[in-house]
Amino acid sequence: SVSSFHSKKVIFDNITIDGCVYAVDCIIDGFGNCHITQQLIPTNPSVIRCHFRSHVFTCSWPIDIENLMKLGRNSLDISKMNEAIQLFRFILCFKLQTLHDYHNSVAVSYFWLGRTYKDKGEYDKAIEYYEKDLKISLNTLGNDHIDIATSYNSLGNVYNTKGEYDRAIEYHKKSLKIKLSKLMHDHISVATSYNNLGNVYENKGEYDKAIEYHEKSLKIKLNKLGPDHIDVVSSYNNLGTVYEKKGEYDIAIEYHEKSLKLELNKLGPDHIDVAGSYNNLGIVYQSKGEYDRAIEYYKKSLKIKLNKLGPDHIDIAEQLNIIKNH
Structure with missing residues (x-):
């Protein structure tokens, strides 16, 4: 008001x-x-x-709306979430007073409020704003515009985080359908949709379907980005994680080692993402019953985390607890 x-x-x-x-x-x-x-x-x-x-x-x-939008987007970290929400609420308020309610620029404000509430962990509010964004976008852009795919994707991600996997799959498939219609089938954005569906099916416990989608995502990335691109790492990690959950440990190790090799080459030996790969390998070796190997990788992960995060970070306590119990 x-x-x-x-x-x-x-x-x-x-x-x-x-x-x-x-x-x-x-x-x-x-x-x-x-x-x-x-x-x-x-x-x-x-x-x-x-x-x-x-x-x-x-x-x-x-009022410089573009500058305020930039300021809001730059505030999207955990310490500035409330500041970002205030900025985006103000921008929305201003747009509602100067534009009509169904202007596409109003939809953009709803989208960023949804994004911020999702990052803050307030998922129902995120859904509320994402749905307002979607409603306006459908009205102004039509059912098959590529921006609609982004709105569906955002809703899919929130429902996945909430554990409502069937709703998440529904929205991600709607997003994928538009992308396949509007973009090339090997577009990197299509790979993102395959990746998102793989994540949901993994969380749902349908590991074969998860692998199917993650392999599709990986195939596109390898083709469009090349085998040495850092974005390939996420697909290797995802496949490694799913195979570990399936109990196919040797395949899981193969993918996590590919991820680690690429990260060491592109990011260096003390990057925090390298710690993540060491941790993933520790998990697989622990599941496999090779506890000495598991501890070896957990300690490598811990060393990097201590250096990068400091001794008081919550990840350090969790890592120490894992090592202590094995």
Whole structure:
């Protein structure tokens, strides 16, 4: 919502305004506990002498939406999630006041709010905003536009994280169908959809289907990117993990060793992703009953993590616990 006070001087007294306040060439004073739930937007001649709670984002006119979007996207790490949400909520509020509700730019704001809530772990809110994005995009772009595939993909990822695997598969297959229709069948984005479906089927326990999709993804990556590209690593890791869960340990080791070799070559011996590959090999050897080999790889993983993450990181405690128990 937007609150409008038409006066050269406005006095707030113990007030909470649920929305945005645009201050245009005026003075604002305040007493007591004054709070704006979204944003205060003053023009340059305005004077704000009211103390609002510190988390309220203040933006000057004229508003540079593209710069604010960039700032929001740059805030997508765990320590700045609330700041990113505030920025994206403000941008949405501004767009809803200046554009019609079904403008494609409004859909973009819903998408980024969905993305931020997903990263924050608030999956139901993420779905709510992703669905709003999808509804507008379907209305403005049509059923088979490539951006619709992105919306379906985002919903599929959230439902996978929530453990609602059938819903996730439904959305990922819708995304894949559009990509196969609009892009080349060996497009790297198609590989991403195959990878996503592989992940869902793995989580669902349908390992043969997971392998089928991960192999399709790997085939495209090898063809389009080459065998030495770092993005091939994720496919090797995924296949290694699924084969480990299937109990086919030697094949799992083969894939994880391919991943490790590529990472060592491209990233160097002390990269955190190398620690992940050492850990994956430790898991396979542990499952295989070769505990000395498992501990060897766990210790290599631990050494890198201690160097990169520090001794107080949660991954260190977990790694030490694994080594201690074996």
